[in-house]
């Protein structure tokens with residue numbers, strides 16, 4: 001049984017040729033949760049993932065990892081005790097291309113103190129990754145699946161998937177999400193899913209970190225974030241009247257019925273007024289909030 005790790009960053013900045021990819025980030029990733037690391041292309045997700053995993057050094061500020069069998073806070077960079085407990089899976093795979101899959105698995109099992117060989121075998125079967133094929137001969141999707149197998153079977157107390165599953169087709173991604181949830185329930189650990197496919201992963205996430213141009217836009221439990229908006233459904237004219245004055249995130253129409261997504265708190269008096277007017281109030285989708293907060297186009 002592994003013990004989940006806590007991650008903190010203090011004023012974390014990483015620059016490339018003087019240009020900040022991460023700009024003074026103060027974060028805390030609570031242990032034993034599934035965190036979404038969300039941001040548009042170039043927002044700094046991969047840089048943050050690599051810095052948390054100790055692949056990259058910070059220019060200013062620091063990353064601290066603590067809890068579990070690590071105890072007191074330690075920095076991951078050039079720290080083998082920490083990095084053996086942190087598994088970062090990137091889309092590139094980071095595997096040597098010339099060796100067969102089974103060699104890569106042997107290497108992973110030697111490096112990972114919580115490796116579960118039975119789980120690795122089961123996942124390889126489910127994703128149909130051939131053991132004897134050289135990694136460079138695998139299709140992009142199967143290479144991604146190998147990354148996912150290693151990431152899950154490592155059972156690392158901090159596991160980060162940096163868009164590692166994007167090369168997989170939809171059925172394989174759905175299998176990944178199912179296997180991740182099942183194994184996380186059995187062996188809770190701190191999971192970070194970096195993605196811009198917000199709609200696909202939103203049901204799994206407990207907390208989100210949203211980055212934009214290297215800056216922290218928000219860090220929040222998903223429910224609290226969803227509570228920052230609402231969808232109002234009902235006859236179009238009534239919806240329009242009710243939502244006048246709110247910031248509108250999106251609108252959809254089906255015949256005379258309209259659904260408008262708004263930002264802002266709806267207090268109990270307003271909710272009662274909406275119900276009396278025959279309107280239905282629902283939760284706002286994470287994707288809509290993400291688009292609004294980052295100025296992205298859906």
Ligand SMILES: Nc1ncnc2c1ncn2[C@@H]1O[C@H](COP(=O)(O)OP(=O)(O)OP(=O)(O)O)[C@@H](O)[C@H]1O
Pocket residue numbers: 016017020021039040041042043044045046047048196
């Ligand atoms: N090795 C590098 N050298 C120079 N600039 C880099 C390097 N890696 C990242 N950057 C820059 O840092 C910024 C953040 O990039 P990063 O890859 O972390 O973003 P991302 O959110 O993961 O993007 P994507 O979703 O497109 O993968 C970008 O402006 C990128 O061009």
